[in-house]
Amino acid sequence: MDGISLELTSPRLIELDSEDSGESSRLRQQQPALFASYSDLRRLRYDYPLVLVEDDGGSARVQSLTDVVNALVRQVVPAGTQGKAFRWQLLYLEQTVRELVAAGTEGRLSRLWRKAEAELIKAADKADREALVKNLDLARETLETDGEVIDCDDKTPARFLVHAWNTIQAGKAKAFRKRIDGLILKLSDILKSDFTKSDKARSPEILKSAVGDTFDTDFDFDAMSRVLVEGSHADMLSPERRRRIEAVLMVLQSQRFYGPGRASGRWVEDVEPYTFVFDNCADAMDAFRDRLPQMVDFIEAVSIAELEIENKYRPELHDPFFQRLDESELTADDLALFPSYLVCLRDGESDAVETVRALEAIASGFPVKVLIQTDDILGDSSPEPPRASFAGGSARLAAMALGVNNAYVFQTASASLFRLQERVLKGMLYEGPALFSVYSGATKTVSGISPYLLSAAATESRTFPSFTYDPAAGPDWASRFDIRDNPQVESTWASHVLTYEDEALQRSSEAVAFTHIDFAICDSRFEKHWVPTSRSKWMDTMISASDLLAREGNGAASVVPYVWTIDGDGCLRRTVVDDRLLNSARRCAETWRSLQELGGIDNSHARCQLEAARAEWEQERQRLSGAAEVAEAVAAAPAIAESPVAAPAEETAPAPDSGVDAAEARAPDEPYIETARCTTCNECTQINNKMFVYNENKQAYIADPDAGSYRQIVEAAESCQVSIIHPGKPRNPDEPNLAELIERAEPFN
Amino acid sequence: MHAPRTECLLNLIDQEYAIRDYQSDIPPRWCTGCGDNAILTAIQRLCRDEQLPPEKTVFVSGIGCSSRLPHYMNAYGFHGLHGRAFPVAEGIKMRRPDLHVFVTTGDGDCCSIGAAHWIHAIRYNMDMTVLMHDNQIYGLTKMQASPTSPRGLRSNTTPRGAYLEPLNPLTVTLGVPNVSFVAQAADWIPETLFDIVSQAYRHKGFSFVRVLQRCPEFMPHRFDAFVQDPSLTRLLVHQKGLTLTPDTSRTYRNQEIHDPGDLNRAREIASLTEEVPVGILYRNSEVPCYEDLREGERPNTPGLIRTVLDEEFDKFTIWPEDQPDQPAAS
Numbered sequence A: 001m002d003g004i005s006l007e008l009t010s011p012r013l014i015e016l017d018s019e020d021s022g023e024s025s026r027l028r029q030q031q032p033a034l035f036a037s038y039s040d041l042r043r044l045r046y047d048y049p050l051v052l053v054e055d056d057g058g059s060a061r062v063q064s065l066t067d068v069v070n071a072l073v074r075q076v077v078p079a080g081t082q083g084k085a086f087r088w089q090l091l092y093l094e095q096t097v098r099e100l101v102a103a104g105t106e107g108r109l110s111r112l113w114r115k116a117e118a119e120l121i122k123a124a125d126k127a128d129r130e131a132l133v134k135n136l137d138l139a140r141e142t143l144e145t146d147g148e149v150i151d152c153d154d155k156t157p158a159r160f161l162v163h164a165w166n167t168i169q170a171g172k173a174k175a176f177r178k179r180i181d182g183l184i185l186k187l188s189d190i191l192k193s194d195f196t197k198s199d200k201a202r203s204p205e206i207l208k209s210a211v212g213d214t215f216d217t218d219f220d221f222d223a224m225s226r227v228l229v230e231g232s233h234a235d236m237l238s239p240e241r242r243r244r245i246e247a248v249l250m251v252l253q254s255q256r257f258y259g260p261g262r263a264s265g266r267w268v269e270d271v272e273p274y275t276f277v278f279d280n281c282a283d284a285m286d287a288f289r290d291r292l293p294q295m296v297d298f299i300e301a302v303s304i305a306e307l308e309i310e311n312k313y314r315p316e317l318h319d320p321f322f323q324r325l326d327e328s329e330l331t332a333d334d335l336a337l338f339p340s341y342l343v344c345l346r347d348g349e350s351d352a353v354e355t356v357r358a359l360e361a362i363a364s365g366f367p368v369k370v371l372i373q374t375d376d377i378l379g380d381s382s383p384e385p386p387r388a389s390f391a392g393g394s395a396r397l398a399a400m401a402l403g404v405n406n407a408y409v410f411q412t413a414s415a416s417l418f419r420l421q422e423r424v425l426k427g428m429l430y431e432g433p434a435l436f437s438v439y440s441g442a443t444k445t446v447s448g449i450s451p452y453l454l455s456a457a458a459t460e461s462r463t464f465p466s467f468t469y470d471p472a473a474g475p476d477w478a479s480r481f482d483i484r485d486n487p488q489v490e491s492t493w494a495s496h497v498l499t500y501e502d503e504a505l506q507r508s509s510e511a512v513a514f515t516h517i518d519f520a521i522c523d524s525r526f527e528k529h530w531v532p533t534s535r536s537k538w539m540d541t542m543i544s545a546s547d548l549l550a551r552e553g554n555g556a557a558s559v560v561p562y563v564w565t566i567d568g569d570g571c572l573r574r575t576v577v578d579d580r581l582l583n584s585a586r587r588c589a590e591t592w593r594s595l596q597e598l599g600g601i602d603n604s605h606a607r608c609q610l611e612a613a614r615a616e617w618e619q620e621r622q623r624l625s626g627a628a629e630v631a632e633a634v635a636a637a638p639a640i641a642e643s644p645v646a647a648p649a650e651e652t653a654p655a656p657d658s659g660v661d662a663a664e665a666r667a668p669d670e671p672y673i674e675t676a677r678c679t680t681c682n683e684c685t686q687i688n689n690k691m692f693v694y695n696e697n698k699q700a701y702i703a704d705p706d707a708g709s710y711r712q713i714v715e716a717a718e719s720c721q722v723s724i725i726h727p728g729k730p731r732n733p734d735e736p737n738l739a740e741l742i743e744r745a746e747p748f749n
Numbered sequence B: 001m002h003a004p005r006t007e008c009l010l011n012l013i014d015q016e017y018a019i020r021d022y023q024s025d026i027p028p029r030w031c032t033g034c035g036d037n038a039i040l041t042a043i044q045r046l047c048r049d050e051q052l053p054p055e056k057t058v059f060v061s062g063i064g065c066s067s068r069l070p071h072y073m074n075a076y077g078f079h080g081l082h083g084r085a086f087p088v089a090e091g092i093k094m095r096r097p098d099l100h101v102f103v104t105t106g107d108g109d110c111c112s113i114g115a116a117h118w119i120h121a122i123r124y125n126m127d128m129t130v131l132m133h134d135n136q137i138y139g140l141t142k143m144q145a146s147p148t149s150p151r152g153l154r155s156n157t158t159p160r161g162a163y164l165e166p167l168n169p170l171t172v173t174l175g176v177p178n179v180s181f182v183a184q185a186a187d188w189i190p191e192t193l194f195d196i197v198s199q200a201y202r203h204k205g206f207s208f209v210r211v212l213q214r215c216p217e218f219m220p221h222r223f224d225a226f227v228q229d230p231s232l233t234r235l236l237v238h239q240k241g242l243t244l245t246p247d248t249s250r251t252y253r254n255q256e257i258h259d260p261g262d263l264n265r266a267r268e269i270a271s272l273t274e275e276v277p278v279g280i281l282y283r284n285s286e287v288p289c290y291e292d293l294r295e296g297e298r299p300n301t302p303g304l305i306r307t308v309l310d311e312e313f314d315k316f317t318i319w320p321e322d323q324p325d326q327p328a329a330s
């Protein structure tokens, strides 16, 4: 039960007399005792109503009205007693909006806020009005959040999910437009720059229009055109490439998956975008299949565009590839580019076969997001509750969908939707199929309990547990499956403290488990299966239903199981329940238990392995403590070099000269260059470009020492500013002036 | 950004660029022995190693010997106005963030006439690689003192010797907010020059590399001491900085372990006077790039900009025919 704690405030325990055996309607309206403090939700500040915040950037989140008002108070109301009146006024507005929405008024927050303001002003004293209006103006101007306001009712799951879907699509659309507009623009640039090279673009008229009116008399455009037209046209686009680019532009501009973007929009006014929201799976799948060829064309166009923009389209390589491309080759990445399909189903209203189709659609991997809204978990109402009255029909679908490995599955009740909205958004964002199973709490056979409270009770009682299966979260169940959104996940039933006033008018409290039975008795179809009893009828053999369920074997025919309830007057009773309810609760607990196992809580496999792992760990620990001793010994040894980077300069044996590594391969008197230090300054290559040649890094080496004279080598060594040419000894003993040259070479050898 | 499918298709093409593919038809017209040649080589090696498509690479320059570099590259180039390389490069990057943008500029071009643009370019931190060829002289116009000329230098504009202390491009750069990459290289140590240019290229942001460049024509012996005595060069090493070959390490033994994340130490190193620091002084990849901050929601075509502007202007336009009976102003 989110947003509210299940702490109860003193329902009266009163004696019931004989009339409680009669069928008074008062007695027929028993509710779980733990509901006592939530009898009027309009007076509580909790997460509903919600504001479906609008924003086209893809980051909109649903907000709770209470959070919106809290934020507003923080922004505009002065701290301390000074702001007391103002704070009260804003809280009054919140309360009024909550009441309006509960009474069925629909509309955006701004509109409801205005209505609430009017009521507040009407109720205010004349003298206070001026200050009040000033406060209200300030608050209204500061309040930025706006969007439809919704309460928790039978329409909530669909409205919430459609909003989440819209949010995700808005983000996708934005990224899509940006990307596609960019491609369109760059392709158009290619065509445009090609045009500027054409004779037409160099005609006197176009040249003149480019210069404008101010200076047009200063130029001779005919002459200019003649000169320009004579220039080369060698790098014009080939007709084939131009056609390809034009075809791609056509596909990109006329796409219908998203509304047109800004750069592309003006050329495609008559294109209607596709719809992606459906009320049945068959239509959604048909639409998807019909659009496959267009999707393939589009993906092909995007790839070709990207290649063309890089100037990397090679017809001989790529043509065959694109000829082969068909729908079977669409990858998850490709599909993620397009909007996903949203199908909203509602148990009882949608065709019964739709639930089967939904499973099929999900299993086919088709990018569909299915909402299955369940209004009734306990099943058929005619005339008896069904034998397996727990989680029948559509409510079981989510559990079945878990078998589809690559589908995102999320189940929860309306009351938790707001708190778990990131789970919803994640499922919408997930690139594969997703199933959302939501219990609305709007069960027709339950009266006097709000959908919010009933849906919270469904989760609380394990009748409709929350769970998430997220295939993107990791490779195994441990990372994918999560039941932590349920209260007190470790235990069979969630337990709460029930505080009440006892017969001596003293405060008394007791830990009470909230079981499936507590949920079931809210439903009028189960009336026959329970009887409320007054204190006078209580017996020693009475035992709380949860205690009985916890007993091995459950047996004991002699005991009388009960749950705590209150009637319309807030009187506390023990309501005795029959075997049907007990059996139902047992099945519910079993199902919960298997969810716990899947969720890794007290998992039976894990328990076995834990034993084994403990033993292994013990061994490992012993081994490690041995290793630690070794490590200590190593640390005590003299430190080696402090810094590995600076070390080589100090540590290596002093080298007689750089370039020694190469020396081994060289005859002692051969001329050479320390090539790695060459600065490409062209000095040596200009002296003799046969002898001195640049390598693949454009640095000089001696390619052929016999391609010139010893004199040239010595001169090069002298001109080389970084002194990396070493002339060695002369190779031709007949060269003139050798003695002088050898002397000049000396400093460089 | 490409779709994974396009990525695969691109892999089908085995095109391999060699250094000569980046060489234009025009042979460099720098003096023999000019350090600009070494810088050109380092850049061409970088293009080859990174396999930058020539049609996706653009070199922007101002005016000067150094600024002739774009002519010698087989890539897009923009030989701009004196001192205005940065605004041009910024415009290119803004409009075409997919291009690899390089700026080559001289000490005169960058620190004198272009100083205002330089300061703001650092602050904008747009993703581009800047090579400032610092020969401490105006080369192209035949020897006038530049802001980095040493005090006392006799030149055509300072026949009695330069009066002022030179400007230190490293400390200036390191003092500007949003600075994200500052390095110093020397054209005569090609191995580290190449390493620094590569790291500058790989840094996303405004990578400023000051290259000490020999001008044998007008500053013939300016750097001789450093070329001949390696101990005057302090190599900045770090696992996040330069990787030295054993040869370089043996020759240049004066080394300091300097973490490029340490801005204060970088400023101290930049202020050294007796030694020349070579290496990466500062790097911070967290600084946002202006083109990312200002990335539009939609592509900005000139046509689109005009449409939007017209829409705006129309809001304020008085259409006399709308209300023929009323005076325009009352």
Ligand SMILES: Cc1ncc(C[n+]2csc(CCOP(=O)(O)OP(=O)(O)O)c2C)c(N)n1
Binding pocket: B063, B064, B065, B066, B067, B082, B105, B106, B107, B108, B109, B110, B113, B133, B135, B137, B138, B139, B140, B141, B146
């Ligand atoms: C607006 C303008 N002012 C002056 C000049 C003259 N001019 C051409 S190059 C140059 C200096 C270049 O020096 P530097 O940037 O250091 O380049 P280097 O030649 O040294 O590589 C000057 C002042 C010019 N071309 N334009």
Ligand code: SF4
Binding pocket: A673, A677, A678, A679, A680, A681, A682, A683, A684, A685, A692, A699, A700, A716, A719, A720, A721, A722, A723, A724, A725
């Ligand atoms: S002279 Fe020296 S630095 Fe210049 S190209 Fe030749 S070897 Fe290289």
Ligand code: SF4
Binding pocket: B029, B030, B031, B033, B034, B035, B036, B065, B066, B135, B139, B140, B214, B215, B216, B217, B218
């Ligand atoms: S003048 Fe100096 S900077 Fe210019 S090309 Fe010649 S050597 Fe290089």
Ligand SMILES: [Mg+2]
Binding pocket: B064, B106, B107, B108, B133, B134, B135, B136, B137, B138, B139, B146
């Ligand atoms: Mg210069």
